[in-house]
Amino acid sequence: MTAPEWQDGFVNLWPTTFVQRKLAGHAEADREIQNLVREMDRANRDLTTDYLEPDLFNVDQPGINWLRTQINDTVVEYFRYLGIDYAVNWTIQGWPNVNRFGDYHDTHNHPRAYLSGTYYVKVPKTRERQKNRGDVRPGCITFYDPRPGVNMNAIKDDPYVDPEHTVSPEPGMILLWPAFINHFVHPNLSKEPRISISFNIVLKWSDDYLPEQT
Ligand SMILES: [Fe+2]
Incomplete structure (x- = not known):
């Protein structure tokens, strides 16, 4: 076994x-x-809880057909961004979420998928008048740093200060992330439903995907 090549200077690890x-x-x-x-x-x-029941992306419907194309294009770009320049094949497994007043989805990840994502169809603009904590973020989604505790000793302006990334979704927004990332969907505090489509990118396995490791 030969020693690995090394690079002089700064190296960003584990992005x-x-x-x-x-x-x-x-x-x-x-x-x-x-x-x-x-x-x-x-x-x-x-x-929403029978999430594997509807095989949404096998439905031939104009809206779903549009979304399937958008997701596939986004995944192609994702692989290109990572520098993967060989053929990768996948299926999209998707399901709708209808979150009514008070509904939320506790912290979870998506086992047996490579990437996961959500597309936002309807996001309430209203909110019920009621007394809540000042820091609630209704309808938002929060993603957590997969390296627990790296923020523990963070100091101002280093990149490890915030262990979470929160997005306030709007209709037409697509999010895509590695499936191992834990995320939490905040409660809907509106009487209008919040509607989104979640999906998994499940790879059709090929031995070409095996990394070359020493
Ligand atoms: Fe999820």
């Missing part, structure tokens, strides 16, 4: 690449997706 992007021309697709989700929600009152 976590995350995509947050507002998609253009989403309004028509959002209406189509919303109609489909409402129909599914009427047929199954446990729609």
Whole structure:
């Protein structure tokens, strides 16, 4: 075994690449997706928790067809950004989330997926008038640094100060992240539902994906 090559200077180790992007021309697709989700929600009152039940991306529907293309394009860009320049094949496994007043999703990750993501279809603009803590962030999603405790000794202006990344979603926004990242969906404090589509990018395995390691 030979000693590894080394690089003189600064090296950024263990990065976590995350995509947050507002998609253009989403309004028509959002209406189509919303109609489909409402129909599914009427047929199954446990729609969100039966999350593997609807095979959403095998549905041939204009809104879903648009979203499938957007997700695939985003995944292609993600691999390109990582520097992966060989063919990778995957399937999209997706499910709708309908969060009503008070609904939230506690901290979790997405086992057996390579990447995970969410697309936001409808985000409430209203909020019920009630007394809450001043630091609530209704409808937001928070992602946590996968290296627990790295913020412990952080000092001002170093990159490890914040152990969480919070996004306030809006319709047309897509997020994509490595599936091992823990995340939490904050409670909806509106009587309007918050509707999103979550998805997993599950790789179709090939031995070409095996890293060359010494
Ligand atoms: Fe999730």
